[in-house]
Amino acid sequence: MFDFGVVTQWIDELLRSFLPGTAATLVELVLIGLCLLVGYAVIALILIYAERKVCAFFQCRIGPNRVGPYGTIQSIADMLKMLTKEIIEINHVDRFLFNLAPFMVIIASVLAFGCLPFAKGLHVIDFNVGIFFxxxxxxxxxxxxxxxxxxxxNKYSLIGAMRSGAQMISYELSIGLSILTLVVFSGTMQLSEIVEQQAAGWFIFRGHIPAFIAFVIYVIAGTAETNRGPFDLPEADSELTAGYHTEYSGMHFGFFYLAEYLNMFVVAGVATTLFLGGWMPLHIPGWEGFNQVMDYIPSLIWFAGKCAVVIFIIMWFKWTFPRLRIDQLLHLEWKYLLPINLCNLLLMVIVVVFKLHF
Amino acid sequence: MRSTKTYFSTFFSGLLSLLKGMRVTIREFFTKKTTEQYPENRATLKMFDRFRGELVMPHDENGNNKCIACGLCQANCPNGTIRITTDTITTEDGKKKKVLVKYEYDLGSCIFCQLCVKNCPRNAIEFRPTFEHAVFTRSKLIKQLN
Incomplete structure (x- = not known):
């Protein structure tokens, strides 16, 4: 399996050969930041295209197919449109906070994006409390x-934001607990370590019942966390026009839009890393030939493929289920997901203590 | 006790119905798409048989139609779309007979109610499922069917 560490090592040595240590580190930081932002934008474009296509297919339509082959350039055209649009200055807003908000959202999602182990040796931030971070x-x-x-x-914006706050803080709990279940199982919070441990078998298989329940809960809570349907109350087009980003225009709106899609990718990436083995190929103990063949597939493709599957499941949710009411949303979290999660955590502890896992 | 029971039963029935919904949508995901990409699929696009596109009067290979010039279609048309010009001729055995001279049909004012076709005693006229009727002047919409 190709180790991207070789490439990064080579770049590091190349920079250090003609730059002093601090300058080399600085250049590397800028390079990494640039790579992350480019990756961020590209993945967002791909996701917007994928969302449209998947949505169309669920509704028995074809989806975008005019701009470029199979409509692949559609989202690039949309991005250009968004970039050239005017950012409208609105009266009676708190100008500083109003302009700060989209950056807060995008910074949060870029930081989370940077934590993911994309491939073998392709991991930006990796330390012992990675998941916690x-x-x-x-x-x-x-x-x-x-x-x-x-x-x-704006009243609509405020209602949307309040709903979003209630929703995200509630579902953060489920996310945290389901991640905690897996941390109990793996015994570490370091993402690279978690991925390494899954060389013998993905956690969703090795942890069987509790890991599977945790995975389901994680995907549900993750969908809610990204404010996507059926949990898209903060936007609720029919009631609140567009929720918290009603007043935004141009690229400020674009930031919210990008962050929404990238959060979906981050949720899928974390689900992949924790439950589906990250960039680890599918290994079945005992099947040496099969494992060898699986090793030939590059780790980046493994990660992207697993992410794509999880993203597809999240989109499948969106285009299947009707939207929840706010009380139903909180019922689901506090009366169902949370108790199940706590029981599941206990079950996982029992499984780990008595070594009932594979 | 009962509330505990409903808690669990509603949980599982809800889960089941969600899975059922997901099964329906995933089936829809893989079905053939219904979108018609119109100008490109002009060669293969087929309208359904009962589509009322325009009124025609079918002629056989000798150029004869079945119209007996009774004027029922003209009388039944709510919009005055059909105008029939007739002529009276005397046949060999000395009987007088009405014959059709001109059958004019104005596509521009037709409401496609099909009353003319339904009232025709000889099934001389019918609707065709064609739909590309756009022209630049209204006079081109007035067609002579015989």
Whole structure:
């Protein structure tokens, strides 16, 4: 299996050969930031295209197919449109907070994006509380959304932001607990370590029942966390026009839009890393030939493929289920997901203590 | 006790119905798409048989139609779309007979109610499922069917 560490090592040595240590580190930081942002934008474009196609297929339509082959350039055209649009200055808004909010949202999602192990040796931030850091930075996004709603000085925006706050804080609990279940199982919070441990078998197989329940809960809570249907109350087009980003235009709106899609990718990426083995190929103990063949597929493709599957499931949710009411949403979290999650955590502890896993 | 029972039963029935919904949508995902990409599929696009596109009067290979010039279609048309010009001729055995001279049909004022076709005693006229009728002047919409 190709190790991307070779490439990064080579770049590092190349820079250090003609630059002093600090300058080389600085250049590397800028390079990494650039790579992350480019990756961020490209993935967002792909996801917007995928969302349209998947949505269309669920509704028995074809979807975008005019711009470029199979409509692939559609989302690039949309991006250009968004970039050239005017950012309208609105009276009676809290100008500083209003302009700050989209950046808060995008910073949160870029930081969480940077934590993911994309491939073997392709991992930006990796330290012993990686998962903890990831949860922490991804929840900064709520602040941005609340700020956007508050600073807009618009009742729809404020209602949308408040709903979003209630929803995200509630479902953060489920996300945290289901991740905790897996942390109990793996015994570490370091993402690279978690991925390494899954060389023998993905956690969803090795942890069988509790891991599977945790996976289902994680995907449900993750869908809610990204404010996507059926949990898209904060936007609720029919009631609140567009929720917290009603007053935004141009690229400021574009930031919210990008962050929404990238959060979906981050949720899928974390689900992949924790439950489906990250970039680890599918290994079945005992089947040596099969494992060898699987090793030939590059790790980046494994990660992208697993993410695509999880994203497809999340989109499948969106285009199947009707939207929940706010009380139903909170019922689901506090009366169902949370108790199940706590029982599941206990079950996982029992499984780990008595070594009932594979 | 009962509330505990409903808690669990509603949970599982809800889960089941959600899965059922997902099964329906995934089936829809893989079915053939219904979108017609119109100008491109002009060669293969087929309208359904009962589509009322325009009124025609079918002629056989000798150029004869079945019209007996009774004027029922003209009388039944709510819009005055059909105008029939007739002539009276005397046949060999000395009987007088009405014959059709001109059958004019104005597509521009037709409401496609099909009353003319239904009232025709000889099934001399029918609707064709064609639909590309756009022209630049209204006079071109007035057609002579015989």
């Amino acid at each position: 990831l949860i922490a930075v991804s929840s900064i996004g709520i602040v941005g959304i609340l700020l956007a709603g508050w600073a807009s000085n």
